[in-house]
Amino acid sequence: MEKNLTLYEKVREDILSGKFGENEKMTEIKLAKKYEVSRTPIREVLKQLEFEYLVKDGYIYKPSPEDYRNLFEMRTLIETHAIEKAILLFGPSDINDLKNSIEKAYAGPEDETLAANKYFHDKLISSIRNPFLSETYERMNSIIYLFSRTVVERQRPNLIEEHAQIVGAIEERDVEKGKRLIGEHLDKDLEFSLYYM
Template sequence: MKIVLGSDRSRPAFHQSYEIIRDKILNGELPGGTKIVEEKIAGELGVSRTPIRESIRKLEHEGLIVNKRVVKPTEKDLRNRFQVRILLEGYSAQCAASYLTENEINSLYECVEIGKKGNFEEMMSANERFHEIIVNASNNPVMIDIIDQMQSMIYLFRKTVIFYNRPHLIDEHEEIYKAIQERDGQKAELLMNSHLQADLDFCLHLIDS
């Protein structure tokens, strides 16, 4: 199906192309292993190959495309990325216990409640917001930028663990929230580390099965 860009002329074709391709990858329309053909996508979107080429470069930087194919993470890929996440988000959880305001802590609570009662899209949004609040608590622009560069891949992992209903996911969020509310940084860090390790183990189990 052809999708012609241009409804929002204030935004460059590159940005629009990037978002469309990224969404197709994240929603599974372009599954792992799919070969990315510039000419084909350019024809579908009604643009030249230049913005498509730029989009692919950005998606390669984010790890969603590797060697012109949609990423199909290996066990090693998963372990490497989660190792970085555990280090950064564990530290951020410790910072959150010290520096988050009461309003931000209340926002964490709201994310937990939505996770218990919301639909899939609401849970995805709440999950993303929960981790975003905690990461920003580090107040370290370098760390925040590294996580930001990994956001697409992180989103893919989060979608997997929510879609396949990983056990105890929201319970773990609630425990992290309580540790932060109690200003117990060491406990918050340990809980976040365990939470992300459980995400990794769940993703690896899906690959094996």
């Protein structure tokens, strides 16, 4: 199975796997040589990476704890909104999808747990049915991935149980409870990861 990654995917993977130093300068010329393309496509890629908070002002972006808290404030705002919508819109089939992702997260090895947890949050976001809000959320995917990896690898307590509780609130159609739970859940992810990162 040959991986045929786009230039963007290659650079993104290299950043997420830590192949660049924190705050390393991302000059077009250097990257063009490294990936054996011209500056033109590198520029496009850098724009995309800036969009998703991996690069800033020509450097690898190392957000401060304050930056991460602000990003999570935006994330929480959107996911909290999503819970409201999910309680209005989700039927048994959708709720079953959420439950299945919880089962998979319990059972699987780390990378499957990671994928299952991502599915859980993405499924919630899908309830919004708003491409602009979805894009704003997806823009944080790389950052969210880094946090998710940390909480799974470091085995944050109650991680998956909290997902189950959130599904419970959706089943009960308890908006206030759902909003509170998702807020607490994300806040724990944030503070737990900040401690280790």
